[in-house]
Amino acid sequence: MCLAIPTQVVELLDNDGAVVELGGVRKEISLALVDGVVVGDYVIVHVGYALSRLDPEEAEKTLQLFAEIGLQAE
Amino acid sequence: MTKPRTGYIHPLDLKNGRVDMTHGSGGRAMAQLIEELFLAAFDNEFLRQMNDQASFQIPAGRMVMATDSHVVSPLFFPGGDIGCLSVHGTINDVAMAGAVPLYLSASFILEEGFPLADLARIVESMAKASREAGVPIVTGDTKVVERNKGDGVFITTTGVGIVPHGVDISGDRARPGDTIIVSGMVGDHGVAILSVRENLSFGTSIQSDTAALHGLVAAMVAAVPGIHALRDPTRGGLATTLNEIARQSGVGMMLRETDLPIRTEVRAACEFLGLDPLYSANEGKLVAFCRQEDADALLAAMHAHPLGQDAAAIGEVVEDDHRFVQMETAFGGRRIVDWLTGEQLPRIC
Amino acid sequence: MKYIDEFRDGALARKLAADIRREAQPDRTYGLMEFCGGHTHAIFRYGVQGLLPDNIHMIHGPGCPVCVLPIGRVDSAIELARRPDVILCSYGDMLRVPGSNRMSLLKAKAGGADVRMIYSSADALKIAQENPDKEVVFFAIGFETTTPPTAVAILRAGEMGLKNFSVFSNHVLTPAAITAIMGSGEARVDGVVGPAHVSTVIGSRPYEPFAAQYHIPVVIAGFEPLDVMQAILMLVRQLNEGRAEVENEFSRAVTREGNIKAQSLVAEVFELRKTFEWRGLGWVPDSGLQIREKYAAYDAEKRFELPYRSVADHPACECSAIIRGVKKPLDCKVFGTVCTPDNPIGSCMVSSEGACAAYYTYGRYNDKNRTSAKRIQS
Numbered sequence: 075m076c077l078a079i080p081t082q083v084v085e086l087l088d089n090d091g092a093v094v095e096l097g098g099v100r101k102e103i104s105l106a107l108v109d110g111v112v113v114g115d116y117v118i119v120h121v122g123y124a125l126s127r128l129d130p131e132e133a134e135k136t137l138q139l140f141a142e143i144g145l146q147a148e
Numbered sequence: 149m150t151k152p153r154t155g156y157i158h159p160l161d162l163k164n165g166r167v168d169m170t171h172g173s174g175g176r177a178m179a180q181l182i183e184e185l186f187l188a189a190f191d192n193e194f195l196r197q198m199n200d201q202a203s204f205q206i207p208a209g210r211m212v213m214a215t216d217s218h219v220v221s222p223l224f225f226p227g228g229d230i231g232c233l234s235v236h237g238t239i240n241d242v243a244m245a246g247a248v249p250l251y252l253s254a255s256f257i258l259e260e261g262f263p264l265a266d267l268a269r270i271v272e273s274m275a276k277a278s279r280e281a282g283v284p285i286v287t288g289d290t291k292v293v294e295r296n297k298g299d300g301v302f303i304t305t306t307g308v309g310i311v312p313h314g315v316d317i318s319g320d321r322a323r324p325g326d327t328i329i330v331s332g333m334v335g336d337h338g339v340a341i342l343s344v345r346e347n348l349s350f351g352t353s354i355q356s357d358t359a360a361l362h363g364l365v366a367a368m369v370a371a372v373p374g375i376h377a378l379r380d381p382t383r384g385g386l387a388t389t390l391n392e393i394a395r396q397s398g399v400g401m402m403l404r405e406t407d408l409p410i411r412t413e414v415r416a417a418c419e420f421l422g423l424d425p426l427y428s429a430n431e432g433k434l435v436a437f438c439r440q441e442d443a444d445a446l447l448a449a450m451h452a453h454p455l456g457q458d459a460a461a462i463g464e465v466v467e468d469d470h471r472f473v474q475m476e477t478a479f480g481g482r483r484i485v486d487w488l489t490g491e492q493l494p495r496i497c
Numbered sequence: 498m499k500y501i502d503e504f505r506d507g508a509l510a511r512k513l514a515a516d517i518r519r520e521a522q523p524d525r526t527y528g529l530m531e532f533c534g535g536h537t538h539a540i541f542r543y544g545v546q547g548l549l550p551d552n553i554h555m556i557h558g559p560g561c562p563v564c565v566l567p568i569g570r571v572d573s574a575i576e577l578a579r580r581p582d583v584i585l586c587s588y589g590d591m592l593r594v595p596g597s598n599r600m601s602l603l604k605a606k607a608g609g610a611d612v613r614m615i616y617s618s619a620d621a622l623k624i625a626q627e628n629p630d631k632e633v634v635f636f637a638i639g640f641e642t643t644t645p646p647t648a649v650a651i652l653r654a655g656e657m658g659l660k661n662f663s664v665f666s667n668h669v670l671t672p673a674a675i676t677a678i679m680g681s682g683e684a685r686v687d688g689v690v691g692p693a694h695v696s697t698v699i700g701s702r703p704y705e706p707f708a709a710q711y712h713i714p715v716v717i718a719g720f721e722p723l724d725v726m727q728a729i730l731m732l733v734r735q736l737n738e739g740r741a742e743v744e745n746e747f748s749r750a751v752t753r754e755g756n757i758k759a760q761s762l763v764a765e766v767f768e769l770r771k772t773f774e775w776r777g778l779g780w781v782p783d784s785g786l787q788i789r790e791k792y793a794a795y796d797a798e799k800r801f802e803l804p805y806r807s808v809a810d811h812p813a814c815e816c817s818a819i820i821r822g823v824k825k826p827l828d829c830k831v832f833g834t835v836c837t838p839d840n841p842i843g844s845c846m847v848s849s850e851g852a853c854a855a856y857y858t859y860g861r862y863n864d865k866n867r868t869s870a871k872r873i874q875s
Contacts (some may be wrong), residue, residue, distance in 0.1 A: 076535055076694035077496055078420040078643035078720065080500035080750075097416025097498040098353065105617060106649045107759045116500060118697060118750050119420075121496050122617025122644045126697040126756055132749040133500060140509045140723055146859070260609060406507075416498055421616070422849075479722050480507045480514070480543015483859040488838075493589035496643065497534055497563060497850050 078120035078127050083113050094119060159195040160184045165264040172292025174493035182290060185268060189275040190254075194286035204251065207310050214241035215306040220449055223266065223300055226340045227355030231273035233431060236360045237382070238305040239283055243362040244378045244434065246317040246369050247309035252278065254305050255289035259298030270301065281360040283307070309362075314373050321376040322397035325367070327443035329436045331364065331450060332458040333357070334386050335414040338428030342421070354413050359432030364455045368436065371449035377437040380430065384488060387426040389435055391472045391487040400468020403475040403485065406461045421494035426485055428492075437465060500749075504721030505543070513726040514548040521733050527553045528685045529732055530822050532675060533692035534561030535849030536718065536725055541859035543722040553729065556822035557779060557852035559674050560692055562638045563590045564665070564820060564844045564851045567776045568808035570667055571596035574636045577665060577801060578602060578610040584628060585612050586621040587636040594844050597808050600637075616649035625662040626652070634797045635664045639752035642694040644668045644786065645759035648766040651788065651795045665797040666788055669773065671695050672703045673732065673784035677775070679711045683823045688732035692715035694756050700755025704743045712741040719747040766792055774807060776844065777820035819852050826856040833857060 077137035081094035081101075090106040094117065104123045105111050160180060170177035187195050219232040235252065242249040245485040254274065258267070278285050285305075310319075340356040361380065368375060377397070381389035386408075396402055410425050418425045432455065438446050443461055450456030463475075474484045518668070521527060531537055537557045540546060546555055559565050575596050578585035592603045592614060606612040611631075615621055618635060625633035637647045647664060654662045671692060679686070687802040691704055696717045704715045714735035718728030728746045735742060745751050766789060773785025788796040797803070799819035810816060814836070826832045826845070838854055845851035849858070 076533070076640065076692070078642065078694045078697075079419050082499070094417060096501075098413040098418040099420065101420060104617075104646075104649065107645050107756060107762065109758055118694065120694055121646050122619055122643050124647065125642065125645070125694060125752050125759065128500060131748050136719070136724075136727075136746070136749055137503055140506075140513060140727055181586045281846065342554055419498065419501065477543050478507050478543075479543040480510045481547045483542055483544050484861065486838075486858045493592060493614065495590045495849060496616075496639065497561060497590050497848065 076120055078118045078125060080116050081119050083111055083115050083117060086113060090126070094124075149394040156180045156184070160264060162264050162268045167258045167260060167264065167267065167292055167293070169260055169292055172290060177269070178290065179389050185264075185271055185401060186288060186290070190278065191269045192284040194284065194436065200287075202251065204286070206250070208271065208422045209310040209313065212245045212247035212309045212311055213306065214238055215304065216241060217302060217304040219299060219302050220341070221299060222341070223270065225344050225356055228358040228431070228463060229270055229273050230301065231270035232277035233358050234303040234305045235274050235277035235281065235283075235353050236358050238307040238320050239281055239360045239362055240380045240434070241377065242307045242309040243365040244317070244380055245309070245311055246365065246375065246378065247311045248316040248366065249281070249283045249307050249309040249362050252283055252285045252305055252307045253287045254285050254303060257298055257299050257302040258290065258292045260292055260295040262300050267301065277360065283360070283362075285425075296427070312369065315369055317375055317378050319377050319379060319393045322393050322399055322437040322465050323376060324399055324467045325440055325490065326376055326437045326439050327461050328390070328401060328403070328463045329443065329446060329450070329459060329461050330386065330409065331361070331434045331436070331456045332415070333409045333411050334430055335410055335418070335425035335428035336435060337431045338385060339414050339417045340436070342417070347382040354411070354417065357430060357432035360397045360453055361432065361434055361455060364450065364453045365434070367449050367453045368446060372446045374439055375436055375438050375446070376441060378434055380434045382431060382432065383429050385425070385427040385429055385487045387424070387473065388487065390485065393437070394471045394473050398464045398471065400471055401463055401473040402466050403463035403473065405475050405478045407460055409458050409460045422496070423492050427488055440464075501721065504719065504723045506723065509723055510548060510726065513730060514721065517553070517730050517733060518550045520730065520737065521553055522737060523549050523552065525552065527733060527736060528556055528687045529553065529690060529729060530558045530678075530686045530688070531690040531725070532558040532560040532671065533690075533695065534564065534848065535693065535720060536690055537561070537852055537855050539720065539722050539725055541855040544859075545722055545725060545855045548726070549729065553733070555708045556686060557855075558678065558822060559775070559820040560640065560671065560695075561848050561850040562640055562643070562669060563594055563848035564816065565596070565669065565674070565777060566638060566667055566844065567774045568596050568810070569774065569806050572808065573803045573805060574665060575600055575602060575605050575610075575759040576803065577634050577797065578605050578612050580632070580801075583611065583632045583634055584624060585610065585634050585636055586615045586624055587612060588616075588638065589614050590848060591636060591638060594847050595815065618646045622650055622657070622659070622662065625659050626657070629661060631661060632800075633662050635662070636667070637664050638667045640669055640671050640692070640695050641698045644763050644767065645698060645756075648762045651766050651792055652724050652762065654795055655792070657844065660773055662801045663795050663797040664788065665679070666767070666786060668767065668786040669775070670784050670786070671699070672707070673781055674775070674778065675707055677778045677781045678821055679707060679783070681821060683821060686713065686822060687736055688713060689715045690728050690732065691715050693720040693724070693750070694716060696747065696751045696755070698756050698759050701743050701745045701751060701753050702755070708741045708743050714744070716744045717747050717751055719749070735831055762860055776810065777817035811842050814843040815844040816853070826853040829853070831860060
């Protein structure tokens with residue numbers, strides 16, 4: 075369930091709002107469910123609300139994990 | 149040539165005026181609306197005769213006729229409006245038979261209270277589209293319905309054209325082995341429309357791709373007269389059109405997702421809403437089916453035309469009793485590109 | 498698109514597929530349940546099943562809040578929408594779900610009911626502000642991902658002093674659903690692919706009791722197809738090694754504790770219902786949320802008379818068994834014949850995430866009756 079997408083925060087607005095961007099498309103969303111988000115952060119957005127910050131280091135680790143597995147092929 | 153009637157004490161108030169029931173009643177108010185707005189904008193030798201019909205000689209050949217009603221909401225969207233859409237749409241329907249479009253008719257159903265300023269804007273847009281396409285609007289009609297019985301304005305356009313000799317293009321002529329070619333980036337129009345609709349607005353630079361395709365078609369037919377099928381993927385997007393043709397021709401199709409030309413912004417907008425760009429409408433694109441050996445020549449002709457620069461081969465027609473349109477995903481798996489029930493709705497799940 | 502495209506890379510998919518193939522022991526089968534409807538959708542949309550070896554079966558779980566909503570609740574929403582003083586706001590997903598008598602919100606709209614499709618709970622608040630003379634009811638559905646946005650809307654309604662806004666809450670809980678499936682003992686589930694975005698809210702901790710109690714490994718997977726494949730690989734490994742742990746593949750967005758702020762906002766506004774009816778699972782205790790007394794002014798069930806009538810599924814409909822992972826769409830006698838996305842009998846077919854809809858839309862060419870697509874060399 076729960077279609078949610080990773081987007082980048084490009085602007086902070088009043089009232090817990092923010093503008094996020096994905097692939098050139100911008101949308102206004104709410105940051106009411108997260109704390110300490112700054113411009114440049116990536117957040118996962120579901121039904122117009124950011125649910126969590128995306129951790130770039132963990133993302134990188136995960137991608138490396140995918141790639142590593144393949145290299146273990148004998 | 150008859151001189152236009154004079155005798156209107158005040159010109160139409162195109163700034164603040166609104167359509168009212170007198171504009172549809174057939175009397176002087178209606179004549180004034182027609183003359184000062186429609187005839188002035190569409191001006192040509194046929195309309196100047198001020199008859200209820202247009203009369204013209206037609207070249208020899210097979211005639212094509214197409215009609216389309218336009219009820220788009222919103223009326224104005226990035227890249228276009230209901231006016232130019234109605235001109236392009238019917239020109240394209242005629243062109244998809246490989247025909248040269250010759251003339252258009254335009255009938256309007258106006259809702260009482262509709263601002264004349266908006267109507268003028270729409271009519272001007274139609275006039276421009278018609279002039280640029282070289283296809284005049286030669287006859288028309290106007291009716292007015294009571295408030296709340298229309299959506300501002302509904303426009304119906306009908307077009308006629310002539311098919312050149314030796315051209316036989318039809319949706320039931322796709323054959324196994326044919327190459328499937330799309331003329332450019334898909335999904336733009338549907339997303340442009342969504343970007344202004346209430347409750348789904350987001351800032352994008354996506355414009356509707358609305359355009360008249362008859363010039364492109366003429367170039368394609370000149371290069372490959374044996375094109376099997378052409379269609380413009382409007383409502384329901386590319387996926388719907390491919391399914392229609394698969395059904396009509398009794399074939400299946402295999403697409404390659406990596407070859408589909410889709411703008412990043414369109415992909416992104418679809419991600420936001422949980423939509424599939426394959427089902428997003430287009431108003432200035434076409435899909436073509438030709439024999440494999442003709443594909444290179446056809447693509448070359450398309451690339452040379454401004455409206456076909458991003459043309460790409462996206463798959464093949466295959467034998468399939470089920471008439472499935474399938475796709476090899478970029479991921480490496482395979483899926484069906486199904487025929488949707490109704491309009492795609494944005495989803496949260 | 499960053500953090501999306503990289504996780505859909507075809508070359509990595511092939512590598513992972515090869516690894517899964519290599520590590521899956523040929524002498525056993527692996528029945529893996531992907532709980533979340535979004536994962537079901539991804540599996541079909543990207544053709545993941547086709548990349549897996551034959552001894553790995555994906556069992557499609559009940560994590561589709563549209564699918565598990567019983568007909569009776571849909572009927573109540575339609576009843577609300579039909580009231581002349583009500584504007585019913587709903588996410589797009591619910592509009593075509595059939596209630597009793599094949600009625601749906603979309604059909605009710607065609608019949609004159611004021612039904613508005615919204616993208617966010619904030620939109621419903623806006624509609625309430627703009628229509629002070631109408632009662633605006635927000636038809637709230639969803640698992641733990643979607644509940645916090647509803648909580649925020651109710652709190653905002655309070656701050657704004659809105660007098661015409663209420664919520665028809667149908668929020669449900671993931672752990673309760675997983676327990677109900679495991680508890681039934683029917684489905685042969687060896688491992689669970691845990692939901693992505695629910696877990697960003699609740700964290701990985703709530704899955705630990707199942708893994709322990711039923712000795713079943715759980716791997717929380719991100720939303721993209723590579724995430725799902727990686728999670729499948731991790732489950733295969735756990736099963737091979739006899740482990741039953743909770744692992745987190747979606748580490749870029751999920752922590753053990755989850756989103757505390759969201760959890761506390763939900764706890765402020767909602768409380769557990771003693772029991773809630775689920776399509777396919779029957780009445781499940783502690784599985785649904787209702788609005789607390791403190792916020793009763795925003796509870797549509799208190800504002801309006803909404804007697805609940807439990808309505809049984811169509812006798813031929815196998816949604817119940819499919820949701821529990823006991824049967825597959827093809828096992829249902831009406832699948833693809835009477836029951837299609839055009840004419841859905843059960844909500845498994847109407848929601849794009851329902852197992853039946855996903856199967857029909859993306860994968861029915863796989864069935865044993867299909868004619869293989871041949872090419873003719875021209």
